[in-house]
Amino acid sequence: MLDYITSYLKSDLTPGAAGNVLWAFVYILLIFLGLSVAVIAMNWLERKILAHMQVRLGPMRVGPHGLLQPVADALKLLIKEDIMPAEADKVVFWMAPLFVVMTAFTVFIVVPFGPTHAVTDMNIGVLFMLGVSSLSVLGIVMAGWASNSHYPLIGALRSSAQMVSYEIAMGLAVISAVLMSSLNQAGTGTLSMIGLVQAQQAQHTWFVFKFFPLGLIAFVIFAIAMVAETNRAPFDLPEAESELTAGFHTEYSGFRWSLFFLAEYSAMIAVSSIAVTLWLGGWMRPFPTWLSGETWDLVFSLFPGLTFIFLAVFAFVGVVRMPKHPYFRIQTMGLAGFGAVLGLIGLVLFAPPVRDRIQDIYWFSVKVAVSMYMYIWYRGTFPRYRFDQLMKVGWKILLPVGIGVLILTAIAGVWL
Amino acid sequence: MVAMLKGQYGSGIREANSYLGQNYLVVEASLIPEVLQVLRDREQFDYCVDITAAHYPQREKQFDVIWILYSFARNERIRVKTMIAESESVPSSTSIWGTSNWLEREVYDMFGIRFDGHPDLKRILLPDGWKGHPLRKDYGIIQQDQEWVQINLGIESGQ
């Protein structure tokens, strides 16, 4: 039994490639779990970071520094009364959030957290991701339609128009990245997510820097399109709070609403993952060629542990700064416990076999986290686009530029 | 200006005076549209500040209707006042100033004074089905349309 597990830990194949259903199932569970934790963490972080950008504190009451706030919110949403509008189309209304969540999670089947850390390595991975993630628009339209109310309907229509138009720009940017994987080296072109990262590894460059500035432009197009694709500020028109109250999920509440919330955040993580995989070198650590050699490998492999130790130190600083009043005793203890757990994880991550195995996941997550931070930053800074302006940006700027970049990439690939 | 208006309309301009440095005209109700038009076109009172009314139940002509006008060119205000009885109506000035629309609706809402030629004369602040015009002196301060309150709010009293 133990041998069975260790043999898989040392395997160089993804569970899908190895054809092991059980192992794939474990991976799916792990991803599901990790994603849920990530969404919860993201919820807390967004509120905290946004709050600090806006000269306020954010959640502070539930747990130390509001750490338990997302848990409390999730509980509240779960035990809330389940309201379904009388005039709503019951079946569709019920299905819509499930649909959205399903598509958001399905995408993660092909996301490569490391050379072996993916459920499966499809040879059409990029296509699969784009296809499945764009299915979520169907769920949104279903939600807007089934609510049988004007605001959700307008929100859903906006959403579908927006997603369809930005998908094109997104696709063009993706194609230019795929093109880069095959150029210079005949026959290595691939649509597999893992293959794309391996191509970057083989060419010793992230595709952002390839054919400078073409790769960068393609990345920027994708970065803009992915914000629009996930309906986030400044492209959050389908749920523009000040215009459409809450857009397509106006009529949703409680658990169903929380599913939309979950789907929105996992979709954000999903598209960020695509961006990281295609342009930012996926699981590769920074400066793989410039800072190569065993010492640097060792230094970079210490990062995961150091990050957790750093967070633990933060928690302990918080413990020291807690007011010394009996009221705060439980909070102080909780924060200390949290810090201890983080520190312990950090220590475990220093262990050589673990750190070798976990490095890929760590660097991938860090890159995704940076992208998520950008999402929050946009939201704190930008006003919202108007619908026609949004369309203009999509069709009149991103699309032509995308085509231009694609053509130039092809030319550059042939000539350089 | 006053002399000219008086010359034109004779006794139609009942009074043209100034109180505390503020000029006002008292005009026959029948002359109102003409006088307002002339004030705007010839005397450049292009900005209608306010239209309001006051109720004097003991008078024969119960209502004062007051237009407060301002001229940007002359930096001057003028009040035009007319008196009407309860059964009478006043010609609307919506064709002269766009702003009259809501102001006249409010006067109608509060006093029940009808403005002839108003495109959409209906209540503005009170609910459409409300009975009574609250700013009339015979409308008590705690009085309200009990029936409306009961039907629409389901309570005995709004107090």
Next chain:
Amino acid sequence: MTDATKYLSRLELGQPDQTFLDSNELIINMGPQHPATHGVLRVILKLDGEKVLGTECVIGYLHRGVEKIAEHRTYAMFNPYVDRMDYVAAVSNGLGYCEAVEKLMNIQAPPRANYIRVILTELNRLASHMLWLGTHALDIGAITPLFYTFRDREEILKIFEKYCGARLTTHAFRIGGCQYETYEGFETEVKKFLKFVAPKIDEYEELLTTNRIWVKRTRDVGVISAKDCIALGVTGPVLRASGVKWDIRKAQPYAAYSDFDFEIPIGEKGDTYDRYIVRMKEMRQSLRIIEQAVGKIPEGPIMAKIPKVIKPPVGEIYHSIEAPKGELGYFIVSDGSTQPYRLRVRPPSFVNLQALDMMVRGALVADVIAVIGTLDIVLGEVDR
């Protein structure tokens, strides 16, 4: 005369659209509970897709019958009621009312009182504009400026609280002057505030003025020409943004405004962006006025000699001031008793709101929000 009246024609709501699937037109209710209608404004929108074919405002949800109450209160008793109309600019309301009654009684507030009035009113204008900026930006989707403006507005409210005990419904002035002498250190505190707030206004501008999305969302949105403004009686920053250089503080100075040197900022196109710029400039002008006023605030009494019982002589008076939202007028009819025979408030928000329909016809739903925000209405004043 102008097209203005044409625009104010009735929205054909005769046949409510029951099966909107069959038609291209959609009638939706915006408000009275809606995040962006600044209170309880209800706008019925007739839409063709996202395009606005017409609007109709339904107001009165906050109607308290202030004018009726006035007829049953003495002049002094009615004074606190006016604070409840435009509750974000309560000081201006009080100033207008007190001055109207003073004018009716033919008394003059002493110079020191007038200076205190000017300082507080201008601080209030700043507070009102800050609240406007925060909520307007929030409507357009920028959530951060709201918190910045509220942080700085708080400092103004603190000064109010220290001066008269109230933050929002201040009731700072009395008929004949001010009730309270300035507190110890008032001047230094105001000066400190001026130093504090000037860079903050730059900070707001940094966030918005050159922000591409902000400019895109506000340029050429809700355009209203000077001619239409005048025809519709629109006043205040909206009128000035259309290029009419008219401010009652200059045109017919009241309180101590004739003593100060300040400019009237105007716009050119009369769109939402111009109104934003005009208000931002106005905030800076307010700072200038306060600075001058604090510098040369005279000594002397703060209350004129007024009789114990306020009984203005028989007569009528109209007095108006430049409130942050536009011309705020009081028309008082006195029958010689202790209570006003008739008191009419000319609310700037009410008249300005009338222009909404004209400004949004043919625009998109998102523009309706921007225009409601830029008109800077306060429903307490619209409905009274």
